Amino acid sequence: MDSLVDASKQALMLLFSGDATLWTIVSISFKVSAQAVLYTAVLALPLAFILAYGHFPGRRPLIALFNSLMAVPAVVIGLTLYLLLSRSGPFGNLRLLFTQQAMILGQMMLCLPVLVAMGHSAIQAADRRAWETALTLGASSWRAMQTLLFEVRFALFAALIAGFGRIIAEVGSSMMVGANILNHTRNIPTAIALETSKGEFSQGIALGLVLLILALLLNTALTLLQGRGEMIA
Amino acid sequence: MSTKQELIAYSDLLKLYNGKCLLDIEQLVINHSETLLLTGANGSGKTTLLKILAGLNTPERCQVHYQQRTFSWKNARLPTRLPAIYLHQHPYLFDASVSDNIAYGLRRAGYKRDRTRQLTEEALIWSKLEHLADRNAKQLSGGERQRIALARARILHPRLLLLDEPTSSMDQSACEQTFFLIRNLRHEGVAVVVTSHQIQQLRLLADRHLVLESGKLHEVENSKHGVKPAPHKTGTVRVLPTRNQRNPDHHG
Numbered sequence: 022m023d024s025l026v027d028a029s030k031q032a033l034m035l036l037f038s039g040d041a042t043l044w045t046i047v048s049i050s051f052k053v054s055a056q057a058v059l060y061t062a063v064l065a066l067p068l069a070f071i072l073a074y075g076h077f078p079g080r081r082p083l084i085a086l087f088n089s090l091m092a093v094p095a096v097v098i099g100l101t102l103y104l105l106l107s108r109s110g111p112f113g114n115l116r117l118l119f120t121q122q123a124m125i126l127g128q129m130m131l132c133l134p135v136l137v138a139m140g141h142s143a144i145q146a147a148d149r150r151a152w153e154t155a156l157t158l159g160a161s162s163w164r165a166m167q168t169l170l171f172e173v174r175f176a177l178f179a180a181l182i183a184g185f186g187r188i189i190a191e192v193g194s195s196m197m198v199g200a201n202i203l204n205h206t207r208n209i210p211t212a213i214a215l216e217t218s219k220g221e222f223s224q225g226i227a228l229g230l231v232l233l234i235l236a237l238l239l240n241t242a243l244t245l246l247q248g249r250g251e252m253i254a
Numbered sequence: 255m256s257t258k259q260e261l262i263a264y265s266d267l268l269k270l271y272n273g274k275c276l277l278d279i280e281q282l283v284i285n286h287s288e289t290l291l292l293t294g295a296n297g298s299g300k301t302t303l304l305k306i307l308a309g310l311n312t313p314e315r316c317q318v319h320y321q322q323r324t325f326s327w328k329n330a331r332l333p334t335r336l337p338a339i340y341l342h343q344h345p346y347l348f349d350a351s352v353s354d355n356i357a358y359g360l361r362r363a364g365y366k367r368d369r370t371r372q373l374t375e376e377a378l379i380w381s382k383l384e385h386l387a388d389r390n391a392k393q394l395s396g397g398e399r400q401r402i403a404l405a406r407a408r409i410l411h412p413r414l415l416l417l418d419e420p421t422s423s424m425d426q427s428a429c430e431q432t433f434f435l436i437r438n439l440r441h442e443g444v445a446v447v448v449t450s451h452q453i454q455q456l457r458l459l460a461d462r463h464l465v466l467e468s469g470k471l472h473e474v475e476n477s478k479h480g481v482k483p484a485p486h487k488t489g490t491v492r493v494l495p496t497r498n499q500r501n502p503d504h505h506g
């Protein structure tokens with residue numbers, strides 16, 4: 022128990038003393054996951070819209086597929102991406118393995134099903150009149166889609182935060198395709214795994230605290246936003 | 255066939271619902287500046303018909319005759335989308351201010367910011383709701399929403415307005431205000447198709463009365479003047495078999 026208390030004290034000191042190594046790890050984590058969630062959103066939201074409003078064969082199996090993909094373990098994604106990007110793999114000549122780009126790709130693969138599935142339920146639950154009203158007032162299909170997405174923005178924010186939560190804390194994929202290289206591909210979860218295995222609990226706890234505070238801030242922001250939305254509606 | 259008054263005509267319209275025939279309309283002609291009352295039992299397909307006319311619901315087949323040209327329904331969607339605007343029974347207002355809602359169509363049409371603001375202000379005055387300009391549209395009452403929706407449609411200068419039960423669940427004064435706005439639109443040259451259960455009130459407003467029954471359109475005598483429609487108008491809204499129809503099935 023004493024060691025835990027000591028480690029926590031040291032962790033706080035590390036955080037507030039501006040330890041360069043620690044904050045580099047934090048910034049890599051943010052940079053990679055923020056890019057991953059952003060790129061995924063660009064792909065996922067139109068896809069979610071097509072799944073909700075499109076009429077084509079195979080639509081329902083596709084929705085079921087995305088729902089099931091939400092449960093795929095990060096290590097499986099990591100392994101798949103590793104095989105694809107390794108020198109002998111089909112994309113080996115891109116030399117992406119053990120780079121931040123590879124980590125972004127892995128996190129995008131993890132994030133995509135979450136954003137598509139949650140985005141799809143949000144859009145499906147949206148009022149269809151919003152879509153028809155936008156069209157009848159002269160909006161193009163693309164513009165009407167944007168209007169509809171704006172109308173359900175609170176649910177979509179929740180999807181983005183859930184997607185971000187899924188990838189900021191994942192170890193498996195980042196460890197396998199990033200390889201935990203200091204100042205390059207070491208992010209919060211891989212650093213925690215490493216420091217814990219070395220018995221350096223204070224840095225692990227400090228990084229864990231950063232993750233917890235982040236989760237708290239994001240969810241508070243979302244709750245405030247949704248509160249405003251409810252007041253209006 | 256076409257008269258100089260004709261705005262738009264739809265022919266050979268077929269719509270199936272769950273494999274059953276919902277609408278089978280041989281011809282529907284709508285003229286400039288005329289108000290049509292469309293009635294029918296619940297589930298008779300009034301809303302579906304209005305949405306097909308507005309280009310929002312896909313029929314199995316339909317031909318659209320507009321500006322001396324004939325289009326398939328699919329090809330007609332773009333040219334007719336702008337002149338025809340559909341208003342839901344309970345209009346949908348976007349989660350934005352009343353002004354932004356009214357300006358929505360103008361922005362899509364690429365109007366400049368100053369012009370958009372000016373036209374939006376005029377539209378608010380027209381609907382007598384200028385005091386609500388900055389209010390979020392979701393906070394309005396049913397009657398106010400209907401008036402905002404009418405103003406939002408009118409600002410785009412539609413040739414044809416399709417109103418789905420505009421006065422359902424409205425109190426008397428809100429109804430009066432809505433009727434007043436519809437009457438104004440007619441004087442501005444807008445053709446209006448309106449569905450309603452409040453037949454008595456709307457008959458006073460409508461030039462003619464169509465009934466949708468078993469998927470077919472019948473024209474019935476409009477009791478507005480206590481007589482059948484004036485002769486010069488009888489040929490304008492027709493529910494007649496097309497020339498090539500083998501088995502004419504004439505109703506009305």
